[in-house]
Amino acid sequence: MTGTRRRTARGAAVATAVLLGGLIPGAQAASGTQEIDAELAYTCDFPEGKQPVKVGITAKIPESVQVGQVIQPEDMGLDLTLPEDASAGLAGAGAATVSAKTHLSVDVAQGGRHARTEWIGTAAEPVPVPESGDLTLSTAGSVPYVKPGVPGDLSFKASVLSVELAVRKADGTSAEPPSVSVKCAVDADQETTLVTVDAGGDAGTPAPEPSASDEWPDGDEEQERSIAPEVGTRAEESASASAPPCVGDPVNEEGRDMVTYVAGYANVTKLDGATKFPPACARIHTYDGETVPGYPYMHTYLNAAIVLDYMGKPQLPPTTGTFLTFGFMPTTATLEMTQIPPEAGSPEDRNVVSHGVIDLTNAGATETTTTVDMDFVLRLYDVEVNGVALDVGKNCRTERPFRLSLAGEGTWDGVNGNIGYTVVTGGELTGSATIPPFKGCGVGEDLDDIFTASLSGAPGFVKQKQGAPCTPSGAEDPRCTPDNQPVDIPEATR
Numbered sequence: 001m002t003g004t005r006r007r008t009a010r011g012a013a014v015a016t017a018v019l020l021g022g023l024i025p026g027a028q029a030a031s032g033t034q035e036i037d038a039e040l041a042y043t044c045d046f047p048e049g050k051q052p053v054k055v056g057i058t059a060k061i062p063e064s065v066q067v068g069q070v071i072q073p074e075d076m077g078l079d080l081t082l083p084e085d086a087s088a089g090l091a092g093a094g095a096a097t098v099s100a101k102t103h104l105s106v107d108v109a110q111g112g113r114h115a116r117t118e119w120i121g122t123a124a125e126p127v128p129v130p131e132s133g134d135l136t137l138s139t140a141g142s143v144p145y146v147k148p149g150v151p152g153d154l155s156f157k158a159s160v161l162s163v164e165l166a167v168r169k170a171d172g173t174s175a176e177p178p179s180v181s182v183k184c185a186v187d188a189d190q191e192t193t194l195v196t197v198d199a200g201g202d203a204g205t206p207a208p209e210p211s212a213s214d215e216w217p218d219g220d221e222e223q224e225r226s227i228a229p230e231v232g233t234r235a236e237e238s239a240s241a242s243a244p245p246c247v248g249d250p251v252n253e254e255g256r257d258m259v260t261y262v263a264g265y266a267n268v269t270k271l272d273g274a275t276k277f278p279p280a281c282a283r284i285h286t287y288d289g290e291t292v293p294g295y296p297y298m299h300t301y302l303n304a305a306i307v308l309d310y311m312g313k314p315q316l317p318p319t320t321g322t323f324l325t326f327g328f329m330p331t332t333a334t335l336e337m338t339q340i341p342p343e344a345g346s347p348e349d350r351n352v353v354s355h356g357v358i359d360l361t362n363a364g365a366t367e368t369t370t371t372v373d374m375d376f377v378l379r380l381y382d383v384e385v386n387g388v389a390l391d392v393g394k395n396c397r398t399e400r401p402f403r404l405s406l407a408g409e410g411t412w413d414g415v416n417g418n419i420g421y422t423v424v425t426g427g428e429l430t431g432s433a434t435i436p437p438f439k440g441c442g443v444g445e446d447l448d449d450i451f452t453a454s455l456s457g458a459p460g461f462v463k464q465k466q467g468a469p470c471t472p473s474g475a476e477d478p479r480c481t482p483d484n485q486p487v488d489i490p491e492a493t494r
Contacts, residue, residue, distance in 0.1 A: 032062070032063040032064070033060050033061070033062060033063065034060070034061060034062070034063045034195060035058070035059070035060055035061075036057060036058055036059040036060070036061060036073075036156075036194045036195050037056075037057075037058050038056070038057050038058075038158075038194055039054060039055065039056045039057075040054075040055050040057070040158055040186055040187075040190060040192065041053075041054060041055075041186070041187040041190060042054075042055050042161055042184040042185065042186050042187060043184065043185055043187055044086075044161075044163070044182045044183065044184035045182060045183050045184070046086050046089060046180070046182055047089060047180065048085060048086065048089040051082070051083050051085055051086045052083060052187075053080055053081065053082055053083070053086070053184060054079075054080070054081040055078065055079070055080060055081075055104075055158075055161060055184075056077075056078065056079035056081075057077075057078055057079075057104070057158060057194060058075065058076070058077045058078075059073045059074065059075055059076040059077070059119075059143065059194075059195075060073065060074045060075045061073045061074075061156070061195050061197060062197060063197065063198065064197060064198040064199070064200060065148065065197060065198075065199055065200070066199070066200050067148055067149065067150060067151055067199055067200070068147065068148075068149070069147070069148075070145045070146075070147050071145060071146045071147065071148070071154075071197055072143070072145045073119075073143040073145075073146075074143075075140075076119055076121060076140060076141060076143045077121065077138065077139070077140045078102050078104060078119070078121045078138070078139050078140070079136060079137070079138050080100060080102065080136065080137045080138075080139075080163065081134050081135070081136050082134060082135040082136075082137070083134055084132060084133055084134055086135070087129060087130060087133070087134065087135040088132075090129050090135070090165070090167055090180070091129050091131070093167065093175055093176065093177075094167075094169050094175045094176065095129050095167035095168065095169070095175045096128065096129060096168060096169055096170035097126035097127060097128055097129060097167070097168050098126060098127060098129055098135070098137065098165050098166065098167050098168075099122075099123040099125070099126040099127065099137070099165070099166045100122075100123045100137040100139055100163055100164065100165055100166075101120070101121070101122045101123070101139065101163070101164040101166075101493070102119075102120065102121045102122075102139045102161065102162070102163055102164075103118060103119075103120050103161065103162040103163070103164075104118070104119040104120075104121075104158065104159075104160075104161050105117075105118060105119075105158075105159040105160045105161070105417070106118075106119055106156050106157065106158060106159060106194070107156075107157045107159050108146050108154060108155070108156055108157075108229045108231065109154070109155050109157065110148055110150065110152050110153065110154040110155070110199070110228075110229050111150060111152050113227060113228040113229070114228060115146070115228045115229045115230070115231045115478060116159070116231070116417075117143070117144045117146060117231050118144065119141070119143050119144075120141050121139030121140050121141035122139055122140070122141055123137060123138065123139050124138075124140070126166075126168065144231055145231075146229050146230065146231055147229060147230040148197075148199035148229050148230075149227040149228070149229060149230060150199070150227060151199055151200055152199055153196050153197070153198060153199070154196065154197045154198075154199050154229060155193050155195070155196045155197075156193070156194045156195050156196070156197075157192045157193050157194065158186060158192045158194055159186065159192070159416065159417060160183070160184065160185060160186070160416050160417060160418075160419050161183075161184040161185075161186070162181070162182070162183055162184070162419075163181075163182040163184065164179060164180075164181055164182075164493050165179060165180040165181075165182065166178065166179050167179065167180065179493065181428065183419050183420065185415070185416045185419070186416070188415065228478075230478065231478050243261055243278075243279040243281075243489045244279070244280065244281055244310055244311070244317055245281070245485070246259050246260075246261060246281030246282075246309070246470075246485050246486055247259070247483060247484055247485055248283075248470055248471070248472035248480070248484040248485070249472055249484070250472040250473065250484055252471065252472050252473050255471050255473055256285055256286045256287075257283065257284070257285050257286075257471070257472070258283075258284040258286070258424075258469035258470060258471045259281060259282070259283055259284070259469060259470050259472070259484075259485070259486055260281075260282050260284060260426060260466055260467050260468070260469035260470065260486050260488075261279045261280065261281060261282070261466070261467040261486050261488065261489050261490055262279070262280050262282050262464050262465065262466045262467070262490065263277060263278060263279045263280065263464070263465055263489075263490045263491060263492040264276075264277055264429075264462065264463050264464035264465055264492045264493075265277070265462070265463050265492055265493070266433070266460055266461075266462045267460040267461040267462070268321075268435075268455060268460050275319060275321035275335060276319065276492050277316050277317070277319050277337070277492065278317050278319060278492070279317075279489050279490065280308055280310060280316045280317055281308065281309045281310065282306050282307070282308050282309065282466070283306070283307050283308075283309050284304050284305070284306045284352070284423065284469060285304060285305045286302065286303070286304045286423070287302075287303045287304065287305075287350065288303075289301060289302045289303075295360060296359065296360050296361045297357050297358060297359060297360065298357075298358040298360060299355065299356070299357055299358075300354075300355070300356040300358065301353070301354065301355055301356075302352075302353075302354040302356075302423065303350040303352065303353060303354075304350070304351075304352035304354075304423055305341075305342070305349045305350060305351055305352065306351060306352050306372065306374070307339065307341045308339045308374075313338070314338065314339040314340075314341050315336060315337055315338040315339060316336075316337040316339075318334050318335065318336045319334070319335055320332060320333070320334050320335070320382075321333060321335055331383065331384070331385050331386075331454075332382075332383070332384045333380045333381070333382065333383040333384075334380070334381050334382040334383075335378060335379075335380060336378070336379040336380075336381070337376050337377075337378055338376060338377050338378075338379065339374055339375065339376055340375040340376065340377065340401045351372060351373045351374055352370065352371070352372050352423060353370065353371050354368055354369070354370040354422065354423055355368065355369050355370075356368040362413070363413065363414050364412075364413075364414070365411070365412065365413040365414075366411065366412045366413075367409070367410075367411050368409065368410045368411070368412075368420075368421075368422050369407070369408075369409050370407065370408045370409075370410070370421060370422065370423060370429075371405065371406070371407050372405070372406040372407070372408075372429060372431075373403055373404070373405050373406075374403070374404050374406075375401045375402070375403050375404075376401060376402060376403075376404055376433075377397055377398055377400075377401050377402075378397060378398045378402075378435060379395075379396060379397040379398075380392060380396045380397070380438075380441070380451065381394065381396065383396075390447075391442075391443045392441045392442055392443070392447055392451075393440060393441065393442060393443045395440035396438060396440050396441035396442070396447070396451065397438065397439070397440060398435060398436045398437070398438055398439075398456075399436055399437050399438065399439040400436050402433055402434060402435060402436050403433065404431065404432075404433040404462060405431045405432065405433070406429040406430060406431035406462065406464060407429065407430065407431055408420065408421030408422075408427055408428060408429040408430070409421060410422045410425070410427060421466070423469075424469065425468055426465070426466040426467045426468045426469065426488065426490070427465070427466060428463070428464070428465050428466075429463075429464045429465070429466065430461070430462065430463050430464075431461075431462050432459040432460060432461055432462055433459060433460060433462055434457065434458070434459040434460075435455050435456045435457070435460070436456060437452040437456050438451040438452050438455070438456065463492075463493070465490035465491070465492065465493065466490065467486055467488030467489055467490040468486065468487070468488040469486060470484060470485060470486040470487070472484040
């Protein structure tokens, strides 16, 4: 293990970490345990600008394993030390307390082959924002297992970091904005290797030769030919029973079809509230891309069609929202968002548009902007007002479809890899939708005006997270389960 050594009292945060070593098939007792205890320097993009952040990483991991034996890191914890300027920025926005969710990418390398794992931690409780000085936040969580396929040293290296800060006022209500998303890149000129595990094996058993599709993208013939380590799912993903089926077709010509999960929140501006939408399945079909050469920049364009799929219908899973109608009356309703998909093969069947700009003078560093436009109809049912059922009938819906427009931005460079959103890696999308008037509401009495007055009109903010898509092809893909479903199930964040 390399990196600056550090010791931190973590208390309840580490105690809440999920220990799964004995629950994963193939897990065995290792010869010993070594501790990761490192501190790295990151630069993070805060609303006030770039800020230096100290990141402390701790975990326990076996010293050595055999080929095919599961490596299960335990007791993962992550400390963030935000400088005074970043802390003052939160305080200036009215934040009295802040809690964090961290998403650390860890690259696993062995014999010239790489895989990426995601170490996700959450804070046990909010932390007061100090009047001055640094702000330290601690998170803990579960970690995916890793399984080496060939003998040799297997290294774990820290990579990009994403932080979601939930900020609240002194009275417990959300500040404005209620959350801050921060992207962080590890500073150069420091050792990022967290730990190295010795994977042993029978010296008489040669390492398998990879197929042509296993070649490392840079085409370096001197790299050792081996197979990439297998990466498992996080405990919170594999245990998620809320995600609907999302099975891709392994007969996937040219790899154009993908399946992915999306989840998020939608604000209702008039009611000053938000509705959480659980994970939903989405099917993506990509079309021929276009490259426009030039110097010093090259432009790439990708079109795709995305259609939701819930129980065979183009819709989000129904969800329940509770609001204070007219500011004082608690109202609960089930919301059903049904997509109006464009006709397959039509010119309009391009509701995803990505534009990438490749900097030919900067080792191919790329900036990508993606827009997603989807048309929906919203239906309400199972309505209760102050605990009393209100029969709105079966056809209480918006009088016409409305458009949800989302956008995401992503970057790629040779040091930090992918940061942000692209269609093929997933990430965060934000946008807005304006709800039209309602019609067909009520049985025996016309309730259209009530729901129109409460919900329609002003645009509401929408934040969606897309998981890494599965591209079924009949071959093993770490982003796909054995039955061709996406491994990555995103969690909705405000």
